[in-house]
Amino acid sequence: MSSPRYFYSIATSLIPWFLVSGLILMVAGLINGLFYAPPDYQQGDAFRIIYVHVPSAYISMMAYSLMAFAAFVALIWRIKIAHAVIVGAAPLGAWFTFLALLTGSIWGRPMWGTWWEWGDPRLTSELLMLFLYLGYMALRASLPNLAQADKLSAILILIGAINIPIIHFSVEWWTSLHQGPTLLKAGGPAIDSLMLYPLLAMIIGTTLYFGSLLLVRTKAEVLNREKNSRWAKKMLLGDQL
Amino acid sequence: MNKSNNISLLSGFNAMFRRDCLHCIKNPSQLLNPLIFFVMITAAFPFAVDSSKSQLTQIGPGIIWIMAILSYLLTLQHLYLDDADDGCLDYIILSPQPLPLLVLAKICAHWISSGLPLIIVSPIIGIIYQMQVDTILVMIATLFFGTFALSLIGSIGASLTISINNSNILVSLLVLPIMIPILIFGARTIGLYQAGTTTISGLYFMSAYCMFALSFSPFASAAALKIGSE
Numbered sequence: 001m002s003s004p005r006y007f008y009s010i011a012t013s014l015i016p017w018f019l020v021s022g023l024i025l026m027v028a029g030l031i032n033g034l035f036y037a038p039p040d041y042q043q044g045d046a047f048r049i050i051y052v053h054v055p056s057a058y059i060s061m062m063a064y065s066l067m068a069f070a071a072f073v074a075l076i077w078r079i080k081i082a083h084a085v086i087v088g089a090a091p092l093g094a095w096f097t098f099l100a101l102l103t104g105s106i107w108g109r110p111m112w113g114t115w116w117e118w119g120d121p122r123l124t125s126e127l128l129m130l131f132l133y134l135g136y137m138a139l140r141a142s143l144p145n146l147a148q149a150d151k152l153s154a155i156l157i158l159i160g161a162i163n164i165p166i167i168h169f170s171v172e173w174w175t176s177l178h179q180g181p182t183l184l185k186a187g188g189p190a191i192d193s194l195m196l197y198p199l200l201a202m203i204i205g206t207t208l209y210f211g212s213l214l215l216v217r218t219k220a221e222v223l224n225r226e227k228n229s230r231w232a233k234k235m236l237l238g239d240q241l
Numbered sequence: 242m243n244k245s246n247n248i249s250l251l252s253g254f255n256a257m258f259r260r261d262c263l264h265c266i267k268n269p270s271q272l273l274n275p276l277i278f279f280v281m282i283t284a285a286f287p288f289a290v291d292s293s294k295s296q297l298t299q300i301g302p303g304i305i306w307i308m309a310i311l312s313y314l315l316t317l318q319h320l321y322l323d324d325a326d327d328g329c330l331d332y333i334i335l336s337p338q339p340l341p342l343l344v345l346a347k348i349c350a351h352w353i354s355s356g357l358p359l360i361i362v363s364p365i366i367g368i369i370y371q372m373q374v375d376t377i378l379v380m381i382a383t384l385f386f387g388t389f390a391l392s393l394i395g396s397i398g399a400s401l402t403i404s405i406n407n408s409n410i411l412v413s414l415l416v417l418p419i420m421i422p423i424l425i426f427g428a429r430t431i432g433l434y435q436a437g438t439t440t441i442s443g444l445y446f447m448s449a450y451c452m453f454a455l456s457f458s459p460f461a462s463a464a465a466l467k468i469g470s471e
Contacts (some may be wrong), residue, residue, distance in 0.1 A: 137399060152468055156401055159457070
């Protein structure tokens with residue numbers, strides 16, 4: 001997998017599988033979740049936003065873990081493809097983080113009576129997560145030298161990754177002292193299977209969809225980095241060479 | 242044979258530390274300007290909000306801590322950028338001493354020149370914000386651990402951006418999310434003390450965070466300096 005050329009051809013053949021299976025699962029999950037799942041006994045139909053909210057929040061964390069893992073691999077084993085994966089994943093992760101915040105805020109309006117609730121630790125630590133993504137992209141954008149940008153931003157990601165548990169813990173501790181309105185919680189772990197299966201389908205479907213987007217973006221990044229290599233020229237220009 | 246090889250780790254650390262402290266004493270504006278900024282802005286807040294005693298004691302800890310972080314961010318550009326500009330940094334990287342140790346010496350000197358003055362003037366700000374004497378002591382304790390942690394975390398941000406011109410705002414973007422735990426525990430510990438609840442756990446957390454940052458910051462900064470000055 002570490003050879004750019006090999007990665008490129010594998011990714012090209014994987015993308016349709018990821019995309020099609022992801023879209024099928026997402027459509028199935030959405031139809032079942034929005035029309036066939038029973039309304040929540042406390043929240044009514046408003047709970048249905050979890051079918052977008054939970055997958056986005058999951059992807060936002062999964063993407064950062066993936067970036068941290070790739071940064072680790074890239075710094076220790078000096079595998080260049082890992083840098084391209086980080087570049088591909090960052091804007092996607094930031095976007096899903098933003099979606100999670102947006103849907104969480106829209107959900108909060110009918111549930112808590114406010115768009116933004118500082119008393120919810122998940123909301124506030126998700127906001128800090130968005131800041132970490134933005135910091136990475138800002139650092140990346142201001143370093144013109146590619147090799148330097150790769151290594152320095154990988155260090156930043158690792159520093160962020162080891163601090164995420166601490167940030168989350170301190171936000172949680174802070175909100176436990178914070179006197180907010182009592183939060184409504186969904187019916188506990190005993191979630192109805194008619195609600196659960198569409199949610200699982202959405203989570204897996206969104207992950208596959210994210211995977212296909214990640215591969216498309218990483219492919220483009222690899223091609224950009226390898227634009228002077230023979231295989232890339234041959235593939236792009238074909239017979240003209 | 243070579244004399245530089247006989248220098249012990251401790252004397253290498255000391256030399257770096259003393260050099261940076263002297264550098265700071267000879268450029269007092271570097272030390273004083275962020276400090277004056279801290280005092281002026283904290284003193285300007287009561288003009289903008291309701292300046293009754295109960296209001297000031299409530300918002301005081303938060304404002305003091307936010308301003309401590311902001312004035313700290315202003316000082317970060319001098320941590321490595323001055324040395325990078327005049328070429329000293331290359332010699333520091335090339336020296337036979339381990340780079341993380343020299344980085345730690347620079348961080349300690351940075352704390353002496355930025356954190357310590359902040360702690361020294363903080364009682365005045367505490368009095369402006371109507372704090373009791375014992376509350377001021379708690380505030381000094383949180384600032385003591387907190388500013389050292391800020392120096393350690395800030396060092397990472399400063400070292401990641403040495404190859405960038407005008408990186409001051411960028412450094413703030415990079416390190417602020419990581420500094421949030423310090424802000425939360427620093428300000429809330431003072432607030433909890435004022436409310437009459439237990440504070441020692443907050444101080445424990447801040448010292449633990451300090452130790453934790455001490456374990457990775459010199460190494461991460463050293464790696465970033467090496468990459469950044471290539």
